[in-house]
Amino acid sequence: MLNLQHLNSFLTLQQTGSFTDAAARLGLGQSTVTQHIQRLEKSLGRRLVARDTHQVRLTTDGEALLGYAQSMLDLDGKVAALFGESRLRGRLKLGVSEDVVANRLTEILEDFIRLHPLVDLELTVALSAVLYQMQDVGDLDLVLAKRHVGETQGRLLYREPLVWLARDPAFILSRSEALPLIAFPHPSITRRVAQEALDGAKVPWRIVCTCGSLSGLTAAARAGMGVMVQPRSMVPEGLREIPADRLPVLEDVEFVLVSRRSADAAMVDALSSLIAARMVPQSG
Structure with missing residues (x-):
């Protein structure tokens, strides 16, 4: 056997x-x-x-x-x-930010489903700010998303820098017009950080692509339309980091788990523990 x-x-x-x-x-x-x-x-x-x-x-x-x-x-x-004596059953509604889903969540969800087959897991993928809004009205039990440095909600998993990315950084930066920016729609944390950094350094910019999915933003960046911002460990293939001295430094972001107070504690703890054990930055 x-x-x-x-x-x-x-x-x-x-x-x-x-x-x-x-x-x-x-x-x-x-x-x-x-x-x-x-x-x-x-x-x-x-x-x-x-x-x-x-x-x-x-x-x-x-x-x-x-x-x-x-x-x-x-x-x-x-x-x-x-x-088992401590079997879990019921419905658990999980919200995850777009960039996390695209990078490292598959194995975590596979293991949770295998370990807790009686739990009906529902997944929602959206911008971090949208997920927090949904949780506030009771639509999500657990959220895995980003927050600004200095905010306190949730359980901190890790912190990492945001970086500027482009297919051909030298070509993009050689253009004399306003910096072409590829970004998630409002209310996006990475969009806000990028715009505030450019405004603070008095660098002119314009939005050339807005899309709610990371795959759409990546396609635009790979086509050479402009620059986009992502956590360093989540750099999509085909894009290169722009040297730190060419554009304003971006603030870090933090990845957190936020649970709804009235959610089933046992199910939330089981999934939270699995995510916390696996969610470590990966070099991009």
Whole structure:
């Protein structure tokens, strides 16, 4: 019989692509994760992982195992939730800011659904300020979003700088007209920070693209329409950071979890703990 812990290490390795990252996510030593994979390979009599100096990838047999491994862990989670003493059930409404969803939330949601299959999780994606407004009227139980430095609402996860981005910084900055700005619509935290920084430095600017989705803003920036602002760990592929001495310095932003006071504490705590354990800045 296959060991579920070994299967969990196998799936986590596939998601992270690294024994070091898999071990950190699981809270295990790297040697332990390696042993789990070796024992899984021995029990199946097949090589599941190909290793070289640059990356970890699955073999054909490893790819074939993926779906079965996920199904077995899902079933285990459902049984544990059904018969466990502290099983969670009910509806939990989560709000997440657009840029966080685009970067690092998938694995967190997958794990929560597997661990708590009786919880009906609803996800809303919007601008941070909009999510806070929805929470104020009771439409969201937990919000994962940004706040300005100095604000106090929520549980601080981490803080990081905002940076200016463009496809070709030298070309954009060589143009004599007002700086072309690509931004989320009001009330966007990153838009406000960018505009206040430019106004404070008396740099003329104009909005050339407004879009509520990060994918839309990124497409405009990749097309060379102008500059956009993002947290440094969330720089989209194809864009380059503009040197710090060419445009005004942007203030940092903080990523926080904010729970609604009347929300189910057990469900909120379970998801909050999972997010807090996984939400660490990633180099962009």
